[in-house]
Amino acid sequence: MLDDELRELYQDVILDHQQDPRNFGVLENTTHHAEGFNPLCGDRIRIELDMDGDRIRQVSFTGAGCAISTASASLMTEALTGKTRAEAEAVSQDFRDLVTGKLRDTEDSETVDTSRLGKLCVLAGVQQFPVRVKCATLAWHTLEAALNEKKQAPISTE
Amino acid sequence: MNTTLTPTKMNQRHFDVDAVRRDFPILERHVHGHPLVYLDNAATTQKPQAVIDAIVDYYTSTNANIHRGVHQLSVDATLLHDNARAQVKSFLNAGDVAEIIFVRGATEGINLVANTFGRQHVGPGDEVLITAMEHHSNIVPWQVLCEQQGATLRVVPMDDCGQLRWDDFERLVSERTKLVAVSHVSNALGTVNPVREIVELSHRHGAVVIVDGAQAAAHTTVDVQELGCDFYVISGHKLYGPTGIGVLYGKRELLEAMPPYQTGGDMISSVTFERTTYNSLPNKFEAGTPDIAGAIGLGAAIDYLGQFDWPAVCDHEDELLEYATDALSTIDGLRIIGTASEKKAVLSFVLDGAHPHDIGTILDHQGIAVRTGHHCAQPVMERFGIPATTRLSLGLYNTREDIDAAVRAIAKVKEMFRC
Numbered sequence: 001m002l003d004d005e006l007r008e009l010y011q012d013v014i015l016d017h018q019q020d021p022r023n024f025g026v027l028e029n030t031t032h033h034a035e036g037f038n039p040l041c042g043d044r045i046r047i048e049l050d051m052d053g054d055r056i057r058q059v060s061f062t063g064a065g066c067a068i069s070t071a072s073a074s075l076m077t078e079a080l081t082g083k084t085r086a087e088a089e090a091v092s093q094d095f096r097d098l099v100t101g102k103l104r105d106t107e108d109s110e111t112v113d114t115s116r117l118g119k120l121c122v123l124a125g126v127q128q129f130p131v132r133v134k135c136a137t138l139a140w141h142t143l144e145a146a147l148n149e150k151k152q153a154p155i156s157t158e
Numbered sequence: 159m160n161t162t163l164t165p166t167k168m169n170q171r172h173f174d175v176d177a178v179r180r181d182f183p184i185l186e187r188h189v190h191g192h193p194l195v196y197l198d199n200a201a202t203t204q205k206p207q208a209v210i211d212a213i214v215d216y217y218t219s220t221n222a223n224i225h226r227g228v229h230q231l232s233v234d235a236t237l238l239h240d241n242a243r244a245q246v247k248s249f250l251n252a253g254d255v256a257e258i259i260f261v262r263g264a265t266e267g268i269n270l271v272a273n274t275f276g277r278q279h280v281g282p283g284d285e286v287l288i289t290a291m292e293h294h295s296n297i298v299p300w301q302v303l304c305e306q307q308g309a310t311l312r313v314v315p316m317d318d319c320g321q322l323r324w325d326d327f328e329r330l331v332s333e334r335t336k337l338v339a340v341s342h343v344s345n346a347l348g349t350v351n352p353v354r355e356i357v358e359l360s361h362r363h364g365a366v367v368i369v370d371g372a373q374a375a376a377h378t379t380v381d382v383q384e385l386g387c388d389f390y391v392i393s394g395h396k397l398y399g400p401t402g403i404g405v406l407y408g409k410r411e412l413l414e415a416m417p418p419y420q421t422g423g424d425m426i427s428s429v430t431f432e433r434t435t436y437n438s439l440p441n442k443f444e445a446g447t448p449d450i451a452g453a454i455g456l457g458a459a460i461d462y463l464g465q466f467d468w469p470a471v472c473d474h475e476d477e478l479l480e481y482a483t484d485a486l487s488t489i490d491g492l493r494i495i496g497t498a499s500e501k502k503a504v505l506s507f508v509l510d511g512a513h514p515h516d517i518g519t520i521l522d523h524q525g526i527a528v529r530t531g532h533h534c535a536q537p538v539m540e541r542f543g544i545p546a547t548t549r550l551s552l553g554l555y556n557t558r559e560d561i562d563a564a565v566r567a568i569a570k571v572k573e574m575f576r577c
Contacts, residue, residue: 010575019576041514129519
């Protein structure tokens with residue numbers, strides 16, 4: 001049998017998003033984009049945004065990656081569609097705090113403030129796998145680069 | 159798929175793998191509640207107690223700087239260090255201890271040659287020839303050298319099995335080729351390159367050949383004189399020795415004519431503010447206090463390996479690679495990357511529906527250490543149109559049970575990813 005930590009990491013929602021990623025593809029109208037790369041595992045991702053002023057009208061991704069990075073990107077696109085830039089950045093910060101284990105304000109994980117994260121909480125299991133944190137955050141780092149239009153070079157987790 | 163496994167060649171010569179396993183204390187460890195199954199030997203090998211003891215003993219009873227003191231400890235340390243060099247010389251069958259240069263590892267050995275011999279002999283319009291299966295450490299130093307010198311880097315392609323395309327090699331090597339850099343065994347694919355033939359053809363065109371033996375030395379007999387190569391590099395830590403120590407073998411006449419790589423103490427014979435005379439080989443290339451304990455540890459590893467009938471060790475690993483190849487081939491959706499007719503100790507694969515990184519995490523939770531990723535050989539991954547592979551790599555202490563455990567763990571991956 002697989003142990004609990006692994007089951008916690010590879011929850012059904014994650015496997016579902018890995019096998020059937022949402023918002024996967026290119027946008028018809030792209031106002032912002034960025035590319036991200038994790039040289040440790042070779043994962044590559046491209047995030048495209050269609051911004052209506054300050055609001056994300058649509059967000060999509062393309063690329064190849066592991067289950068964690070793919071599910072994280074897919075869930076991210078769902079969570080951020082329709083959000084303002086500031087809201088998206090706040091969710092991004094919360095998400096990174098969640099997967100790095102910083103979101104707990106006490107020892108008791110029940111008190112974690114995950115109100116802004118919703119379904120993204122399924123990725124909390126990554127906390128137990130420090131070497132996989134970069135897989136979960138690749139899409140988010142790339143999103144921030146896209147929002148800030150850092151176009152000079154692909155962003156890297158290293 | 160035929161699941162009947164070929165009869166073992168293992169017992170044809172004497173090699174007691176159970177006894178060998180007892181020599182490696184780390185194999186007693188449990189990881190995530192499972193006995194450690196260490197299948198990441200191409201990244202680094204584990205160390206036998208003899209190597210650990212040699213390093214501890216050195217620091218416990220002998221530690222001193224070499225080539226300096228008249229005091230007993232320094233004399234003893236110098237002797238141990240010299241002895242390690244002599245052991246390496248025998249191991250590689252070099253002609254002379256002067257041809258054995260201690261470096262930090264294969265990477266530093268290649269950089270040394272690029273920065274000395276390379277700068278001296280590679281000029282505008284010249285070419286450096288490498289293969290499509292090289293580790294980054296045997297690509298980047300040549301890329302940089304070519305940029306600096308106005309030379310061109312040429313790459314010999316490989317076929318779909320991961321074998322060097324000999325026709326292309328014959329086509330690409332020419333009078334313009336000043337240097338040929340090739341791995342003896344590919345770290346990502348396990349392919350054994352025909353080094354002797356490569357050397358012969360390169361020499362006919364006047365090119366000098368450097369062989370990256372990092373992945374070969376622990377799995378096959380290396381005889382630099384028989385190979386005929388001009389330079390050969392190894393890393394101690396892939397040869398059951400410590401990290402931080404490696405060896406550059408170079409033909410004496412080439413080393414003599416090369417300028418020093420780094421300068422400082424130990425590599426000089428006399429210094430005034432006007433002029434410095436360099437030391438003789440091998441010290442000319444060993445500036446500063448070397449990794450004395452590392453060299454002694456490497457010597458101990460070579461000593462340790464020397465007790466075995468080496469062909470029996472190679473047979474054991476070859477048989478195990480065949481067993482693993484057969485076992486993994488029966489798994490649905492699994493594709494082995496690198497199917498050369500001659501391979502050593504490395505089995506890379508991809509699995510439909512599961513990314514190598516996820517496979518690595520799940521195997522780790524069964525106590526199985528494998529490498530996932532591009533194995534510092536991104537061009538190899540591109541050649542096969544994949545971002546990464548999962549790699550099982552063997553050492554002399556691995557067993558069929560280790561392979562069976564990996565196969566069971568891959569079944570768990572398939573169960574989890576429903577693939």
